[in-house]
Amino acid sequence: MPEKEKIILYDATPRDGDQGGGIKLGKKGKIAIARLSDDFGIDIVEAGYPAANADDVEVFEELAEDPLRNAKVAAFGMTIRKDMTAEKDGFMQGVIRVPTDIATIVGKSSRFQVEEIVKAKPDENLRMIGDTFRYLKQDISVDDLIFDAEHFFDGYKQDSDYSLSALQAAYEEGIKSITLCDTNGGAMPWEVEEATEEVRRRFADLLIGIHVHNCGDLGTANTLYAVRAGARLVQGTWNGYGERTGNADLCQIIANLRKMDKFDLPATEELTEASKKAASIAKQSRNPRQPHVGKHAYWHKGGMHASGMNRHSEAYESSPPEWWGNERRIVGSIQSGRSNLVSIVKRLPVLNKEVRDRILHDSELQDRLVRSLKKREAEGYAYEEADASMTLLILKELEMFEPVINELDNPKILDEVGGPTIAFVKVSINGDDTPLHEVGEGGGPLGCLNSALRKALKDSHPELKDLKLVLYRAGVPEDILNGTSSIIQVIMEVTDGTNTWTTTGADEDSTKAGWDAFKDAIEYKILMDKTNQSSESDDEE
Template sequence: MNRIFIYDTTLRDGSQGEGISFSLQDKLVITLKLDDLGIDYIEGGYPLANPKDESYFKEVKSLKLRHAKIAAFGSTRRADKRVEDDKNIHALLMADTPVVAIVGKSWDFQVRNVLKVSLEENLRMVADTIAYLKAKGKEVFFDAEHFFDGYKKNQEYAVKVLQAAQESGADALVLCDTNGGSLPAEIAEIVGVVREKIKGMLSVHVHNDGDLAVANTLAAVNQGVRQVQGTINGIGERCGNADLCSIIPNLVLKMGYHCLEDGGLRKLTEVSRYVYETANLLLRSNQPFVGTSAFAHKGGLHVNAIQKDKGTYEHIPPESVGNERKILISELSGSSTILAKVEKFHLTYDSKFMKDILEEVQSLENEGYQFESAEASFELLVRKKIGRYKTFFDLEGFRVIVEKRENGLPVTEATVKIKVNKIQELSASEGAGPVNALDSALRKALERFYPSLKDMKLVDYKVRVINPRSGTAAKVRVIIESQDKENIWNTVGVSENVIEASWYALVDSIEYKLLKEQEGKTKG
């Protein structure tokens, strides 16, 4: 069986992305997720860099990992230090991980101008560090930083660095495209030459500055690399790292390699979205394989073809990576689109119903609604049409007040009066703005009756002016994205009043959550 080993650096290199900061608990839980996925190596951090990473290596020992090995990251000894006296090397040993990743310079320009040492001293730094760690019983991977740039400028020296690392006992030589500017043909050619000179395990670690990290990784594999490095969702410094969420399915489904444990690939979408959520990043809907739009179909002709044979517009089955097919509803929809959508909801229908729904969608979209990005609102619309809709509360009224006080800061307060099963509830809440205050007041009123709403949160809010020529009297469309522990869904509201439009979207969001919860209990 062709085997490719996966080395994940989400917790180290990924955390260097702008706006990303994992807590210690975040790192530990992500470690468990990656292990469950079947990742071979998890790079936990740089133990000398900060107290958090130091604590991670202590705490990770208490986790019961099924498969993954934990790696600590560090650099070669300093030029002015013996390896046994170097604080960085001491910190790596104190991390007590089975694997250590050592980064060293392989570009003569970097050696002379950054390290400011001779080329010979750099070779000794690499060799001394690896030999010392191997003597301590570690599995050692050598990250040849800037390897591809170095090779293009001074092929002889770049290869000498690899040979020094290999002769000192390195278990894998990691060829790094640190600046992310190489092309796939360059990567393939250089790896092919290196493969002839180096007989040990080769790995590749590329960045995405040219938007080619995935292609470059796969090109390296074609030339004999047997370990690939990257991050979940491609997060990382500058333009990010190679995206394992694209690399792994390409390796498994397109190239026939074994990468994860059996069943691991079906967990890929779940892990992708978990990392987005933990990193407090908005997921990229059009991300290949795992994005919410990766298997979304909108045009009527496309949907008609999909109904006949899924392979007409899908390169892989979405469930193979744990994703799902989406049929988008819009004014471009035909009867095939409506049919596919209704079948997904497991609802009964007839030809008249199909026509009514299509006309309703086209009419509402003419008013400014957009259901392709608000599937939850569309399902509620369908249920109302066929009499399978239950309201969970009745609105008696709401009021939103924005008051600017002497200190200059505006204060927003919302009051909501609702009725649930003939029981009236009045709730008020302050918020950062009118929509936030209204959302808080509504939840406060409902949580007494529906405690599960505490698990739900609003993760995105978009406002679009539909007819801008009407000025401040223009209609607006509000799209709300909500999430609980298991699902993500979108709802829509339209009105000349942004508060009312937001209200419609908020109500749909909450009722959709409660409807799905009720159906789950019924099935259970």
């Protein structure tokens, strides 16, 4: 088997990703991303633009004091400005003054950009590129200089000779690496491939890189076509964060390069976790449909799809979820059939062997459970995301569920405008006839109900004190209307610090929908603990 070629992975998230709308990493965030990339196995991290702001200078200083283990740190800069020398250009001096392994310098490679935006003459721009690298190589090895040829692919279409002459200006100063940039994100894959092939032909001894924006939703495709044409340095950002619609997504680049099975890459089993961590650092919601690493990337809902997946894992998947540290799920929904139900029952952790066997060997029972599931989803419940509520629904249908919480009266909410919100609950616990009257205050209607119910449970179930809300989402499900009122669907994700589970509720009253989802979360936690204790007892015997 031929030896795999090395692809140099370059993370531009701390600088380019930080330019995305709604993203502000700050010093701590940029350092956290750099360490995330280092841990994953990224080769180069563009830690910032030191000439542009003081925070980025501090990023480089801190990374020098506590260095990354493997990744090299790159400082971003720009070629000298027109009518200025390198010695007097503050942006140029900013790159030299910070401790960095690599300097990545952006310069124009499009005649249009030079003449219409920079308002410089084409030859002057070539001088600026040459003077920049001639100056930098006095302090930085040419092996550690990268020329980012901005607007290269647009410029190549308009005047290929000029764009290539911009590369030549850097090359003549001994630069060993040039990155071709689709700055506006409008290039087509075949255009990227053709231009990259020509650059590779003319500059055979250069390390060619690719930097693509995703404005045409072709970031990954354009990157792969450049690699096919000879690029071996690949720039991207975690989750595709970046200017406008973002940059090429490192998650997709890495995943697709692995599927090509030609290149030496870091282990990809932590790719999903890296995506999650990057989203957390950037304070961004994750895209559940993000290929390879998204929550829904390996969810199968249609009955025919579920049936096929039960027969063979390649029936409806282009790659195994385990490659990326993701997981496969057959989910229940209004489209569910027996195949979905069978797969769901097999994976629900709280169902014991007796319950599983009873369902798996009784087709009439399976049909009944599917009908119940579809009926409840038609009422607004979202079982495809709520395994905990689905488990409770199955046990209720089997008459095997004894609720811990028994409501003796509907909860009452006192919510005055400008005043405190107070909830009153009347419940009994664990079948005890003694009514418990509890009051909760603050945190809105649902927060008050949460507080009151926990008070009622604190003596009998102290383990519930560790419960924390991870996610709460409320909305109107499509095509579900009740007269002139809308059904509110609630999805709630809860954790006890070790396990995480999801419940659902639905009602015209959003508080009631949330209350039902919260009660399910409590009931599931208690049921899960009982199941775990029972399993431990069986193991001891």
